[in-house]
Structures are given as C-alpha cells and as structure tokens.
Amino acid sequence: xxxxRGALARxxxxxxxxxxxxxxxxxxxxxxxxxxVTVDGQKVSVPKGSNVLQACDAxxxxxxxxxxxxxxxxxxxxxxxxxxxxxxxxxxxxxxMPAGPGMVIKTxxxxxxxxxEGVMEFxxxxxxxxxxxxDQGGECDLQDQSMVFGSDRGRFTEVKRAVADKNLGPxxxxxxxxxxxxxxxxxxxxxxxxxxxxxxxxxxxDAEVGTYVEKLMTSELSGNVIDLCPVGALTSKPAAFTxxxxxxxxxxxxxxxxxxxxxxxxxxxxxEVIRVVPRLNEDVNQEWISDKAxxxxxxxxxxxxxxxxxxxxxxxxxxxxxxxxxAIARAASKVQGHEMRAVAxxxxxxxxxxxxxxxxxxxxxxxxxxxxxxxxxxxxTRSSYVFNSTIAGVDQADAILLVGCNPRLEAPVLxxxxxxxxxxxxxxxxxxxQYDLTYPVEHLGANGDALDKLxxxxxxxxxxxxxxxxxxxxxxxxxxxxxRDAVLAKVAKLVEKGEVVREGWNGFxxxxxxxxxxxxxxLGFLPSARARASKAAPKLVYLLGADDYSxxxxxxxxxxxxxxxxxxxxxxxxxxxxPATAYTEKYGTYVNFEGRPQSTKPAVASVGDARDxxxxxxxxxxxxxxxLPYNSLDDARRRLADVAPHLARRDAVEAPLWLAGEQWKAxxxxxxxxxxxxxxxxxxxxxxxxAISRASKVxxxxxxARQNPIxxxxxxxxxx
Amino acid sequence: xxxxxxARAVLGRGMRAAQAPEAGHRAAKNFFVEVCRCxxxxxxxxxxxxxxxxxxxxxxxASMFRKYxxxxxxxxxxxxxxxxxxxxxxxxxxxxxxxxLITQYIHNPAKxxxxxxxxxxxxxxxxxxxx
Ligand code: SF4
Ligand code: FES
Numbered sequence: 001x002x003x004x005r006g007a008l009a010r011x012x013x014x015x016x017x018x019x020x021x022x023x024x025x026x027x028x029x030x031x032x033x034x035x036x037v038t039v040d041g042q043k044v045s046v047p048k049g050s051n052v053l054q055a056c057d058a059x060x061x062x063x064x065x066x067x068x069x070x071x072x073x074x075x076x077x078x079x080x081x082x083x084x085x086x087x088x089x090x091x092x093x094x095x096x097m098p099a100g101p102g103m104v105i106k107t108x109x110x111x112x113x114x115x116x117e118g119v120m121e122f123x124x125x126x127x128x129x130x131x132x133x134x135d136q137g138g139e140c141d142l143q144d145q146s147m148v149f150g151s152d153r154g155r156f157t158e159v160k161r162a163v164a165d166k167n168l169g170p171x172x173x174x175x176x177x178x179x180x181x182x183x184x185x186x187x188x189x190x191x192x193x194x195x196x197x198x199x200x201x202x203x204x205x206d207a208e209v210g211t212y213v214e215k216l217m218t219s220e221l222s223g224n225v226i227d228l229c230p231v232g233a234l235t236s237k238p239a240a241f242t243x244x245x246x247x248x249x250x251x252x253x254x255x256x257x258x259x260x261x262x263x264x265x266x267x268x269x270x271x272e273v274i275r276v277v278p279r280l281n282e283d284v285n286q287e288w289i290s291d292k293a294x295x296x297x298x299x300x301x302x303x304x305x306x307x308x309x310x311x312x313x314x315x316x317x318x319x320x321x322x323x324x325x326x327a328i329a330r331a332a333s334k335v336q337g338h339e340m341r342a343v344a345x346x347x348x349x350x351x352x353x354x355x356x357x358x359x360x361x362x363x364x365x366x367x368x369x370x371x372x373x374x375x376x377x378x379x380x381t382r383s384s385y386v387f388n389s390t391i392a393g394v395d396q397a398d399a400i401l402l403v404g405c406n407p408r409l410e411a412p413v414l415x416x417x418x419x420x421x422x423x424x425x426x427x428x429x430x431x432x433x434q435y436d437l438t439y440p441v442e443h444l445g446a447n448g449d450a451l452d453k454l455x456x457x458x459x460x461x462x463x464x465x466x467x468x469x470x471x472x473x474x475x476x477x478x479x480x481x482x483x484r485d486a487v488l489a490k491v492a493k494l495v496e497k498g499e500v501v502r503e504g505w506n507g508f509x510x511x512x513x514x515x516x517x518x519x520x521x522x523l524g525f526l527p528s529a530r531a532r533a534s535k536a537a538p539k540l541v542y543l544l545g546a547d548d549y550s551x552x553x554x555x556x557x558x559x560x561x562x563x564x565x566x567x568x569x570x571x572x573x574x575x576x577x578x579p580a581t582a583y584t585e586k587y588g589t590y591v592n593f594e595g596r597p598q599s600t601k602p603a604v605a606s607v608g609d610a611r612d613x614x615x616x617x618x619x620x621x622x623x624x625x626x627x628l629p630y631n632s633l634d635d636a637r638r639r640l641a642d643v644a645p646h647l648a649r650r651d652a653v654e655a656p657l658w659l660a661g662e663q664w665k666a667x668x669x670x671x672x673x674x675x676x677x678x679x680x681x682x683x684x685x686x687x688x689x690x691a692i693s694r695a696s697k698v699x700x701x702x703x704x705a706r707q708n709p710i711x712x713x714x715x716x717x718x719x720x
Numbered sequence: 721x722x723x724x725x726x727a728r729a730v731l732g733r734g735m736r737a738a739q740a741p742e743a744g745h746r747a748a749k750n751f752f753v754e755v756c757r758c759x760x761x762x763x764x765x766x767x768x769x770x771x772x773x774x775x776x777x778x779x780x781x782a783s784m785f786r787k788y789x790x791x792x793x794x795x796x797x798x799x800x801x802x803x804x805x806x807x808x809x810x811x812x813x814x815x816x817x818x819x820x821l822i823t824q825y826i827h828n829p830a831k832x833x834x835x836x837x838x839x840x841x842x843x844x845x846x847x848x849x850x851x
Contacts, residue, residue, distance in 0.1 A: 321847070321848050322848060581851070605851075606851045610851065611847065611851045612851060615847055615851070618843065618847075619843065619844050619847040619848075622840070622841055622843070622844050623844075627841065631841075631842075631843045
C-alpha cells in the first residue's frame, strides 16, 4: 500500500508540475486509463499496466514476496506471491501477472495458503538454519514470512546443499548458502548500478549467484544489494557480527559525503555508529545511497580530534578550551581585520558558516572563501549555481548534456537516476573528459572549443532545441578552473541558443561535489570586494573544517586556526586546533545541490571535549571581544533565515529565479580566454574525498580493491 | 586576664545572653568585645602568627559582624550572638582545628564570598563545561 501510495504521489507531483506549464509528457492517468479489479470482494481501481500484486497492494492486502521490487524489473521466480485469480486453473504469481479489467483476485483462500506454505517449504529446503549467527536475523524477510506463512514442519530429510561464498570486495559479505535466488541483487547490478557484475551460473540445485570468475563489485552503489537481499546472503562486511538489529537506536539524518544530501538512517548502539542505511525520499535519493555514504562511518572512530590543541615548542599540545581561545585571542590581537581569512571546508554546516561570517565581519574581515577554488564565483543569482531542474526533474528530461562532470563519482545516486533516464531512451551526451558512466554517452568534444562548436548550429544543437526538457549539467570541476568565466560564457551561449531554459522548465544545472558548497554560496560566504582586490597575504587564517584548501589560501607564515573533527591536513598545519562534532553528532543544516536545505541530527554524543561547530564560533566571538548574539541553535537558525530566507523551508526546494541569462553578462564581459585542457571532474578518487572518508579504513580498502578488481589477475585496468 | 580565665568567662556568660533577649545591640557589642579579648590567645594557641596578626583577625571578625548590621529584631540578634558564641566556644575549647580557622577567619570570608566577576556570558560558561 505504502509503495503504491508513493507511486501515486509521484504521479500527482508530476501532474502538478505540468500544471505549472511544463510540457504534457507525464500526466496522471486519466480515468479511462484506470481499470477496476476485485480483491477479496473489494473493488479497487489501478492504472492500466499494473500487475496483480500492485492491485492487491492498492486494496491494502499484503502479499508476501521475495523477488518483486518496485524499482527493479520483474523476475517472477520466487513464487511467494501466489494468489488465486478466478477462472485461472492454478494459482498465479501476482507480481508477474498483469491486472486485467474485471479480474477477481483472492488472497486468503485455502488454496493460496497452501500454495504459500508449499513455496515456503521449497525455499527452506536448501536454506541453512543459521539464523542465530546470521546478521540478517531479526530483519529477514525469509524469517518473517516463514513465521507467518510457513508450515511448522518440513518433509525434507536429505542433506542440504552448500554453496561456496563469493568474494565481492571489502563491502559486501556473502554467505551464498543462504541465497534463495530471488535475483534482486543481479537485477540491481544490471539495471540500477549498470555494472554487470553478478549473474547466475548452473541450474536447478546447482544454481549459484556470483561473479563467475572471482571479481569484485565495481559499482559505487554496491552496498544497496545488502538492503535488497531478502535473506542474509548479502550483508555488510564491515559490520559483520557486530550487532543485532533490535539493539540499535535509529536516527534519521542526512548524508554529507557528497552534495546530494541523500537521506539516511544512522543506526547506533551506545556511543558507536553501527551502520548507515538509506531512507526513502523520492525527490532525492529514492532508496539508494552510495558506498561512501554507507560505509565511511568507521572513520568516526579514527583520527578524531577530541581535545583542543595549541602549538607549543613540542608541536601541537593538549590544552583546555580557555587556553586555546586565549592563544587565538593573542594572535588575533596582533593582526587587523583585513589581515584575516576564513576558509570553509567541504563538510561545514550552514549554521557555523553564517556565524563565522558574522564574526569575521565584526572583526573587520571580509575574506571568506570555500576550499578548493572558485572564491570569486558570482553568487548573486541563485539559479546560476544550483541544480535548477531538481533531481526528480531528471526523470522528465528528454536530453541530457554533461559538461565537465562525472556524476558517477560526484553523485553516484544521481548517476543511477540519469542511467534510468537513459535506459528509458533519453540520450546523454558529454563535453569534457571521457568517463565510464555505466551507460552510453555521446562524446562531443573535450574542451571549451567543443562547446563553441556545439553552439554553432551543430547537429546536436538542433536536437537540444527539439527536446522538450533538455538538461545541461555543469560539473564542479568546471567552476574550479582558472578559465571558469570563459567556459561559463560558452556554456551560457549554449544554454541560450539551445533554449535550455524555457517556460516552466529550467534545464541549466550545476552539479556541486561538496556538501557545504551551496549553503556557502547561498549565505554569501564569499570574499568581499575589498578582499578580492587585496593582494596582501593574510596573517591569520581560520579553517572551518577545511582540509582540501589550496596552498595559496594559507600562506606559510600565517597563524592558522583549525576547527574540525578529524586530524587531517588542516589540523596538521594549524597553530590552534578546536575539536568539533561530525555530521552524526550534531544538528546541522546542509543544502544539497538542488538548493534543498536538510538537517542532520545527532545520533551519538560528541567525542571527548568536542563542541558543536556553531557553538565554537559563538564562544570564540566572545573571547575575541565581538560577541555574537546567538545563544541557541534556534537563534543560529533564525540568523540563517535572515540571511537566506529559503533556508528556513526545510526539505523543500525553493525554485530560484532565472534572470534570462543576465547573470552571465558579467562573466562574458571579462573576456577571459579558455585554455585547451579538457573539462574534467575534480574528483578522481570516489572513496576518499574529505576528512572523514580519508580516515576510513573501509574506504582505504575499497581504493585498494579498485586497483585490483580481479584478485589474482595482476594490474588489471581500473575502470576509473 | 589569662587566656583560660577569659574562656571561662565567655562560657559562663553564654547562658546569660540567651536569657536576656531585650539586651539588643548592646549584647552584640559586648559579644564583639569578648571575641576581641580572646583573639590574642587564639592567635597564639593556633599558631596563626605566621599567617596573620591580631589586628587583621579583628578586622575580619568585625566585617562578619557588620554583615548583619541591618538586623534589628532582638530575637535574631540574640540568635546570632548565640551562634557566634557557639563558634567561639568551639574555638576556645579547641574543638576546631587550625585549618578551620585559616579557611574561615584568616581570609576575609565576607570578601571571599564576593561573586566571580562576570567576565563571561552564561553561554560561554556552559560552553566551557560541556557540549
Ligand atoms: S544473494 Fe540475496 S539478493 Fe541475490 S539472489 Fe540471492 S537472495 Fe536474492
Ligand atoms: S514476488 Fe512474485 S514471484 Fe517473487
């Protein structure tokens, strides 16, 4: 029922958008496209093309299932979903049977009960009875359904079969004897992830799910098969044997490993994060998350900063908070406001950024930047730096052009959505370096010149114009280039000529790769005009969780304050280190690349003497003699709403205004020349992009595994 | 008057003060004088010379009396004198030890109890304590 409601809500949402002036490609099913069926004497209407199982769901009847999954193709091989249909001589597999008008379906007859019992008995013939040592125990579909639908005895007295476990890499643990051959994992790998890693070999009793030759899963989404597997055949390797699911406390939060803001559930026991699993959000991540989001949590135990540190004669030494603040105050008293600089890191939350901005401004400093580039990006027009079409908009697009981006590494879940669109027939083209995106991409050139050529009445231009909802996706790598203005001017021309932005549809999108970036731009965490013009090197640099700063941003002679949660590059360079909380330990607003503000929630307590980021900035402001008037999280969030009102509307996207390309004029006027280097993604190593993932042992194992995806075959070529 | 004699005098008069509530301010003044008379002996007996002087001690004691200068009700004055005498008795009988006197009388308790200067906002104070 839940699922069907979701589908209905999706249909309605699409309908709403079309009411706002979008072309009429996806309308809600009109009345004549509904068919009426009877389920257990109750009449329900379902859209044409639904199957019997969906009809039963719509009627509120729960049908047991193993192989059916609403986001995967239909396999119909587990037979658990048998129901009785009038005039059919045998029970039918409801997931594989299209619903016809006037069908009379029965789900609670003795025949159905018997059929389910029989299927259950067959499934359990070869299923080991190892629930007490199985990680799926307690949340296992097979366990639950055999309790409800199974018989209390079996007639099988022979020897159960055993299957060799497969090595799928450092993330997915396999106990293949438990597999019930539902093929969900195979279909996921093939359809969603787009890597044909898994398959079935052998038949009958000898059927095995595996990779045929020993080969690791090469998808960035591979962890999702753990959720999909209805039994304990595929479980999490890093969390193996560490928990029972009923011991866990769950917290609904948001992922910060990329800029997508995937909705996650953080499961904890005591002080420890035990696992991270996705949370359903049709508008963002559907029900998938990337492997980094799922498995980087082990880093929350390693390399944590848990006490303030002050650099003394013997390097960084432990200090108390007042001592650390005093050290900063001493250094700050020697420099003037305009000699300071603040750099926000990839994982900075919006609250701490707005407070730091206020503090810096009060001290007379306007030099605020985000790490790794585009300090001077013009953020006056919001539509010029967010993903205007929204993630759900990908489903409606009918032509997609990628400019210098690699969504597979920058936002794997988005890539899966683009792939789904592509499978549905939407052509994807790319300008920039060539990447393996798991779907065919028409490559149109590598650098800025190619964009010029495209804009000049090319064949592709015509197609772009002809499309109803074209999308242009510009990668963050483009924004980080020295010749950004020139490239953006070319993109602007392309967008204008291709009429990518039209009534009711904004197809211009920027795909950011850091969780903090859009919030930083929204809040104007950007250098002031004076700071932009100034050539003087700053004498005091405040790193707000910045570990990927460019060397030029932090001069060697500067006094450096680092506020963050992991001992990484920033902390090593710092003179004073202030320990802060990580995303699983605090309330923090993160704005995803669509411009959707979402909040993380504390799942575990902070470690040691660490404090929440916004509190640190607030406390420091008082010691520096410029106290900020925000004493609670609500105060900080009110301030956030003052600066950027759309950040007060959580979980919703405020559609930005498109100023008919006016914002490009300034960039175009600067007349910078584009260089010939190919437009490339800024992320080369998916598994290690920020301080957390770099501290993760699991992620390090993944990197090693990727270098050698076929163990035993030396120096195999790496996908990307 | 020897030290022992003055101690006896104090102990003896303790009863009388309690029985005469109408004595009012005079009772307090008399009591103060009594305390002052004992101070040289206290200084010597508890080896407090190395830390303070009779004058200093007297000043401290006086400030403790003055703290209650706004009290006018005879009952309360009587009670205060009674409690003060109790204290004095304990000192003279050596039921108190040296560190009691040092912490209670050598540093001016009236002064010590002054609240911390408010250099910090409640937020910062809470911040230093925990997250
Ligand atoms: S491993 Fe799990 S998901 Fe894959 S076929 Fe077997 S039971 Fe299904
Ligand atoms: S759910 Fe229908 S056959 Fe498996």
